[in-house]
Amino acid sequence: MHEMSLAMHIVDLAASRAREEGAGRVSAIELEVGAMAGVMVEALEFCFEAAARNTVVEGAVLVSRLVEGLGTCLDCAASHPMRGVHETCPSCGGSLIHAEGGLELRLRSITIDE
């Protein structure tokens, strides 16, 4: 359940940014979550609610934008979608794949009101 500590990091980041902006409340948080980031979005949402309690972020909507996994084979240079960190190349069967997308775990934006 590392989602709980990720949720706490998200709340800290969003709250400190809101403070910098002089905002009293955060109404939405937008995340980018890679398909291979090792995060269960449902668990993250569940934990977020608890982590946000009694903070400026309490009640904010958490929007998770999924980033598809994309890999390039280091043997044949073919690009292909990836669903997990360990995959073989569908073109040549090679196992050395460089993941170019899908590992992101970023706070993209916050929406503040008041």
Added chain:
Amino acid sequence: MCDTCGCDGTDGIRVARVGGHAGRHAHHDDHDHGHSHGDEDARPGRTILVEQDILAKNRDQADANRTFFHHQGVLALNLLSSPGSGKTTLLEHTIRRLKGELALAVIEGDQQTLRDAERISATGVDVVQVNTGAGCHLDAAMIHRALHQMELPQGGVLFIENVGNLVCPAMFDLGEAHKVVIISVTEGEDKPLKYPYMFREADICVITKTDLLPHLDFDLTACRRFALEVNPRLTLFEVSAKSGAGLDPWCDWVRQAGRGHEQR
């Protein structure tokens, strides 16, 4: 953030030094880190681009730990595995072999109890136990706090035994020089395929309890192959703490890595 030790005020984390001249004491971190909610100059419904890595704070603290280790000439090794793979037993035997020649210290991570720290303390090296409470992994701030409670083994090796968990600790950089993943032969040989994140993050893999191989169906060759398939950079060791088989090459590696680090 707490200005004494840089901790992030995560409730329920307990850091205790076990044995040694400082005796045993626990430090509960339940500071109330309140937020100040200024509402000047805010406009309704404004969206602000943040574009920040969620683990940036952990990474910054890990980098600070890494710099600190570097200045002290300390090689920090993060030991990761499922519960029951024999991390503590491997550590006990490694420490007994190396303590005459290298300065050593240990940070133990578990959800509860001081049991592992007491075992390590019996080997005579400085040890701090971090109890994560409900937490499933160590993070860089916990290591920072533990460092406040111990004598750093200057020019030597700091072993960090992470919470037994083959999933979550993979995401959290502690500032270590190497991640060492440990798998025992009583687990399945396909563990590297089932938990590829951890095996991808590590650069050293130690297969333990090899004395039990004659009694098991564990396929050692397949395990090696799977591990290297997931991460071709892995250096593999096979050890039995019980019989002592394979401990020499492992300890040689620690010795060399420790000395190489000191010279940097």
